[in-house]
Amino acid sequence: MQNCPSIIVLDKNQNSREIVNSYLTEFGFGDNVLLFDDYKAGLEEVKKLNGDAIVIMDISEKGKEIQETAENLKLCTSKIIITSTNYSTNTIIKALRMGAKEFLPKPVLKDDLLRVVTKLSNLNAADAGSESKIITVYSNKGGIGKTTIAINLASELAKVTKDKVALVDLNLQLGDVSTFLNLNPAFDVNYVIHKLTDKNEEMLLKAFEKYKNTSMYVLADPSYIEQSESITPQQITTLFSALKKVFPYIVVDMSSNIDPNALKILDSSDWILFTTIVNIPAIRNCQRCLNLFRSRRYPMNKVKIIINRYMENDEIKIEDIENTLDEKVYWKIPNNYFTIMEAINKGVSIAEINPDSNIGNNFRDFASKVSDDIIEQSVIQYRI
Ligand SMILES: Nc1ncnc2c1ncn2[C@@H]1O[C@H](COP(=O)(O)OP(=O)(O)OP(=O)(O)O)[C@@H](O)[C@H]1O
Ligand SMILES: [Mg+2]
Numbered sequence: 465m466q467n468c469p470s471i472i473v474l475d476k477n478q479n480s481r482e483i484v485n486s487y488l489t490e491f492g493f494g495d496n497v498l499l500f501d502d503y504k505a506g507l508e509e510v511k512k513l514n515g516d517a518i519v520i521m522d523i524s525e526k527g528k529e530i531q532e533t534a535e536n537l538k539l540c541t542s543k544i545i546i547t548s549t550n551y552s553t554n555t556i557i558k559a560l561r562m563g564a565k566e567f568l569p570k571p572v573l574k575d576d577l578l579r580v581v582t583k584l585s586n587l588n589a590a591d592a593g594s595e596s597k598i599i600t601v602y603s604n605k606g607g608i609g610k611t612t613i614a615i616n617l618a619s620e621l622a623k624v625t626k627d628k629v630a631l632v633d634l635n636l637q638l639g640d641v642s643t644f645l646n647l648n649p650a651f652d653v654n655y656v657i658h659k660l661t662d663k664n665e666e667m668l669l670k671a672f673e674k675y676k677n678t679s680m681y682v683l684a685d686p687s688y689i690e691q692s693e694s695i696t697p698q699q700i701t702t703l704f705s706a707l708k709k710v711f712p713y714i715v716v717d718m719s720s721n722i723d724p725n726a727l728k729i730l731d732s733s734d735w736i737l738f739t740t741i742v743n744i745p746a747i748r749n750c751q752r753c754l755n756l757f758r759s760r761r762y763p764m765n766k767v768k769i770i771i772n773r774y775m776e777n778d779e780i781k782i783e784d785i786e787n788t789l790d791e792k793v794y795w796k797i798p799n800n801y802f803t804i805m806e807a808i809n810k811g812v813s814i815a816e817i818n819p820d821s822n823i824g825n826n827f828r829d830f831a832s833k834v835s836d837d838i839i840e841q842s843v844i845q846y847r848i
Contacts, residue, residue, distance in 0.1 A: 469496065469584075470497075470516060470517045470518070471498070472518070472520070474501075475501065476525055485497055487572070490574075491578055503529050520545045521537065521545070522546075523546055523555070523562070542565065545567075546564035547570050549569075557836075597838055598733045599617075599735045599834065601718070603720055604749050609739060610739060612804055615631065620815065620830065621713050621834065621835060627679060628710065629679060629681070629711060629712075630683065631680055635685055635719040639686075641684060642682065645675065647811075658694070669710065722753075737794075739771075742773070742775075742778050751789060754791065769792070771795070771796045772797045774797060774798050797827075803818050806818075
């Protein structure tokens with residue numbers, strides 16, 4: 465078969481390896497199939513193929529080897545098919561967490577295998593990013609905590625998911641992300657939009673600043689205020705579609721303005737973490753902005769209300785806010801000025817200052833909830 469991708473099969477069970485191999489041979493993929501019962505050796509082969517391989521990995525057995533392979537695998541290829549003799553919802557969630565694009569119950573059926581292998585082999589880069597999520601932290605009021613939330617959510621998401629997480633500063637005139645993280649990046653959004661003609665994975669990853677030893681990659685705001693004026697909504701769309709091919713999660717920080725670029729960012733986002741604090745003027749503003757979101761007919765569940773600087777004994781209760789906004793609160797982040805200020809002053813994430821503080825724990829749980837809810841949305845398709 466021409467243009468046939470390499471297919472790496474990782475399976476401890478010889479019989480199932482041989483069955484899968486015989487089906488693949490029948491479909492015409494035979495020359496490009498490699499079978500492994502040693503997952504580490506299989507992973508090394510995938511690495512050599514530089515993101516071009518389809519991997520069929522069995523997770524029926526439990527064990528560290530499978531978990532470790534999965535964590536590395538999803539950094540090498542986005543074309544992962546997971547198989548298992550157990551097909552409970554929990555196993556499907558586990559498979560999706562491991563980066564599976566497709567899940568097949570065992571014994572694998574010939575038609576199912578043909579369908580998913582054909583789908584993944586025809587998957588072009590644009591489709592490969594279709595499950596990538598843009599999560600934008602927004603408030604139509606300044607100083608509410610957008611940057612603090614974007615940074616700490618992105619860094620915890622990288623830890624929880626072990627996936628590549630982009631943190632993109634689209635506060636085009638007054639971005640703070642690189643200051644908050646004490647970074648001095650060589651490139652910025654303006655460079656990627658205007659100068660990077662070939663926005664392929666390798667070039668994009670070079671333009672981002674990898675944050676320490678994590679899988680969070682930071683793209684800073686433009687170096688000069690006037691550069692923001694030359695950025696158009698169309699260019700933001702192009703930027704997002706390039707990023708979606710590389711990063712499963714894209715966390716966006718932005719300004720509180722509502723202008724054409726801001727609307728483009730909000731329209732393009734899969735989730736808007738719409739942030740407020742608990743006081744009357746902030747909630748009034750929130751109401752006005754929710755009306756705007758409603759008028760733009762955003763799908764249900766796209767806008768999640770986040771309460772920042774939450775204090776249990778506040779006079780205004782969460783139920784009051786929910787009643788006023790006619791929306792449920794998705795998450796509450798506690799007030800902890802000193803830990804946050806120490807993180808900002810030292811130019812690090814909150815977890816690097818005090819992971820066990822109320823706010824450190826809160827961001828870890830927040831990231832777990834976000835990733836669980838995103839995965840749960842995907843599981844629905846396997847359950848209908
Ligand atoms: N949960 C919190 N508890 C205490 N202080 C907080 C909390 N979240 C944010 N802050 C403080 O609020 C201030 C503003 O935060 P931040 O810069 O993240 O807001 P912003 O919405 O990004 O602002 P801007 O609109 O200027 O971009 C910072 O000094 C930060 O320390
Ligand atoms: Mg900010």
